[in-house]
Every structure is written in structure tokens, then in C-alpha cells.
Amino acid sequence: MSLRNEYRNPLPGVPVVESPFFERLFMAQDPTPEEVRIAQDLREKGYAVVDFPEPEFDRLATEIREELSGQYDWQAWRAGQIPSLRIQDAWETNANVRRIAANQHVLKLLERLYGRRAFPFQTLNFAVGTQQHVHSDSVHFSSIPERFMCGVWVALEDIDMDNGPLMYYPGSHKWPLYLNEHIGVNSQHLNRQFAQYGDYEYLWRELISVHDVKPEIFLAKKGQALIWSANLLHAGGKQNDLNRTRYSQVTHYYFDDCSYYTPLASDPFYGNIYFRNLMDISQGGQVANKICGHEVPEAFIKVTVPGKTARSTKLPADFDPEAYLALNPDVKAANVEPAEHYLNHGQREGRRWR
Ligand SMILES: O=C(O)CCC(=O)C(=O)O
Numbered sequence: 281m282s283l284r285n286e287y288r289n290p291l292p293g294v295p296v297v298e299s300p301f302f303e304r305l306f307m308a309q310d311p312t313p314e315e316v317r318i319a320q321d322l323r324e325k326g327y328a329v330v331d332f333p334e335p336e337f338d339r340l341a342t343e344i345r346e347e348l349s350g351q352y353d354w355q356a357w358r359a360g361q362i363p364s365l366r367i368q369d370a371w372e373t374n375a376n377v378r379r380i381a382a383n384q385h386v387l388k389l390l391e392r393l394y395g396r397r398a399f400p401f402q403t404l405n406f407a408v409g410t411q412q413h414v415h416s417d418s419v420h421f422s423s424i425p426e427r428f429m430c431g432v433w434v435a436l437e438d439i440d441m442d443n444g445p446l447m448y449y450p451g452s453h454k455w456p457l458y459l460n461e462h463i464g465v466n467s468q469h470l471n472r473q474f475a476q477y478g479d480y481e482y483l484w485r486e487l488i489s490v491h492d493v494k495p496e497i498f499l500a501k502k503g504q505a506l507i508w509s510a511n512l513l514h515a516g517g518k519q520n521d522l523n524r525t526r527y528s529q530v531t532h533y534y535f536d537d538c539s540y541y542t543p544l545a546s547d548p549f550y551g552n553i554y555f556r557n558l559m560d561i562s563q564g565g566q567v568a569n570k571i572c573g574h575e576v577p578e579a580f581i582k583v584t585v586p587g588k589t590a591r592s593t594k595l596p597a598d599f600d601p602e603a604y605l606a607l608n609p610d611v612k613a614a615n616v617e618p619a620e621h622y623l624n625h626g627q628r629e630g631r632r633w634r
């Protein structure tokens with residue numbers, strides 16, 4: 281009987297690579313020296329660099345660049361009107377993008393690192409640097425139990441200091457997940473979605489400063505990939521040369537048997553959970569939200585849709601339908617019942633009624 285069968289993991293809800301029982305759990309799988317190196321890098325630094333395990337990578341990279349280049353708005357980018365050029369979920373129409381996202385060696389590796397089956401759920405294809413502010417993906421994509429998410433970023437051409445390299449802060453993945461309640465925001469009372477994002481950016485800058493961590497820069501060669509942990513702080517470096525491209529693909533992965541949600545728009549103990557309705561890119565089909573082997577009841581997912589609890593079901597005592605329509609000409613033009621509109625939409629949108 282193998283060690284794996286004898287040892288009962290006391291924390292199955294913590295990714296193996298981030299578990300206090302890592303040594304025992306990971307080693308029981310008889311990893312190769314390369315797998316041990318990757319696991320230790322992820323555990324200690326929050327990222328690991330690998331050669332993308334696809335023998336035809338060069339051909340795929342060239343084809344993806346050719347196939348997608350016409351879909352970007354180069355004019356707006358060169359005019360400085362948009363911060364980057366990206367296509368979300370190109371896997372839906374592009375077989376090469378899908379093939380990279382669903383690479384079997386990557387999926388197998390992630391399964392061994394995390395202790396659960398991995399599945400790709402989103403792709404982003406960039407033509408230039410993202411120049412994204414430093415951030416943790418955990419405010420966008422998180423899971424219960426937490427940290428069962430990772431990104432795999434791969435260079436579709438050589439990257440240097442002038443075409444917006446990826447940057448990251450080693451060790452920052454070990455910090456707690458700081459969510460709405462920690463930054464003192466109830467997302468249901470913001471006047472627009474994600475309005476608190478600037479508060480997160482301020483927090484991340486302050487954390488970097490107080491921990492005195494220095495960024496590392498990934499000067500990737502075509503075909504080199506970087507796996508990052510859910511909570512690793514990372515950013516897109518400045519693109520100094522606007523005439524250059526920086527073709528890259530990011531695939532975001534989740535793991536089986538979790539609930540998947542967006543913390544930015546969730547305040548669970550206030551009754552709002554932005555559950556995600558995911559597609560498994562590798563196998564097709566929807567992925568159910570689960571907790572410890574049980575599907576989250578549909579009724580719970582419905583009733584916790586953000587926006588519901590912040591709504592009052594009563595009209596203000598002095599609500600005047602005529603005044604409401606006069607103050608909101610678009611509502612009037614839509615020819616809807618004013619009181620109903622106010623209760624279902626207007627109050628959340630912060631519309632005036634007097
Ligand atoms: O490619 C980059 O510069 C950053 C991408 C990123 O942050 C992400 O996809 O999560």
C-alpha cells in the first residue's frame with residue numbers, strides 16, 4: 281500500500297502546494313525532480329517558470345498571432361485611447377488557443393500540485409503589454425475553499441523591457457486574501473460595480489511598501505510560461521515602445537469541487553454572492569458550484585445574486601411617480617411603471633426621485 285493511501289490529508293480543502301502537509305502529500309506522488317522544482321518555486325515564491333509542454337508550440341504561436349491580429353483595435357491603441365489590446369475567450373472560436381488552454385501536461389501538472397483536477401475556464405490573448413496595475417487575481421476569481429485558482433501565462437514571442445513584461449512580487453501569495461470586508465467596503469452600497477477597485481490598488485501598493493518586497497520581471501522567451509498562484513501580486517510592465525507587439529496568452533484555471541465567485545461583487549454575510557457560471561474549456565459543459573462534494577442549491581445561488589439584499593421592497597413615503605418620470609426621462613421614454621422601476625432598478629442605480 282502506498283504512503284498516499286495510508287496518510288489521511290488533514291486539510292483536503294487547502295491546495296497541496298500551499299498546505300502545511302505539502303512535503304508528505306506531494307512526495308507521496310513520486311514526483312520527478314522537475315515537478316519538485318516547480319512545486320517548491322510555487323510554494324515559496326508563488327510562481328514557477330516552465331517551458332510550455334507542447335512540441336508544436338512555435339507553429340501554434342505563429343498561427344495564433346496571424347489569426348487574431350486582425351481582431352484587435354490597433355488604431356485606438358496607437359492613439360492612446362485604450363490601455364491594451366486583448367481578446368477574452370478566443371478559445372471559443374480558435375482551436376489553437378483552446379489547445380494551449382487545454383494542454384494535457386499542464387492539466388496533469390496542476391492536478392498534482394493542487395490535489396484536485398484542474399480545468400481551464402477563461403483565456404485572454406494580448407497583442408501588446410497589458411500595463412495592468414499590480415493586483416491579486418483573487419478579488420476577481422476566487423473559490424471556496426480559497427486559493428484553488430491559478431494562472432498560466434505563456435509568451436507567444438520574445439519579451440524584453442520595452443514591450444511590457446509581466447512583473448510579480450515573490451512571496452506575496454502567502455499574504456492573507458484581503459476582500460471587501462477588510463478594506464471596509466460593502467459592495468452592494470456602491471453606486472457602480474467595482475467602484476472600490478481604487479481602494480484595492482491603494483492597499484496593494486501599501487502592502488508592497490510595508491513588506492518591502494521588490495518586483496521580479498519575466499523576460500520570457502517565446503514558449504516560456506509562468507504559473508502563478510491565486511493570490512500572487514502581479515502587474516503588466518510599461519510598454520515603452522508602442523510600435524512593438526507583446527503577444528501572449530493567459531489561461532485561468534480553477535479546480536474541481538469548489539464554489540467559484542467574484543469577491544469584488546460579493547458580501548457573503550450580507551447575502552450577496554457573485555457565483556460564477558463557468559465553462560470547462562477542456563471538457564466542455566458547465567461546471568456546477570459545489571461545497572464538499574455537494575452542489576450548491578440553485579435557490580441559494582438565485583437568492584444571493586448581488587443587488588437583491590440592498591434593495592428595499594418599500595417605496596419612500598413621499599414617492600411621486602410623476603416626479604420620478606420627470607427626473608428620469610429615459611425611464612419615461614421606456615414607458616415602464618415608475619414605482620416598479622424604482623424598486624427593481626432605480627434605487628440601486630441611485631436615481632433621483634425628488
Ligand atoms: O499579461 C499581463 O501583463 C497580466 C495579465 C493578468 O494579470 C491576468 O491575466 O491575470
Ligand SMILES: [Fe+2]
Pocket residue numbers: 415416417514
Ligand atoms: Fe491578473
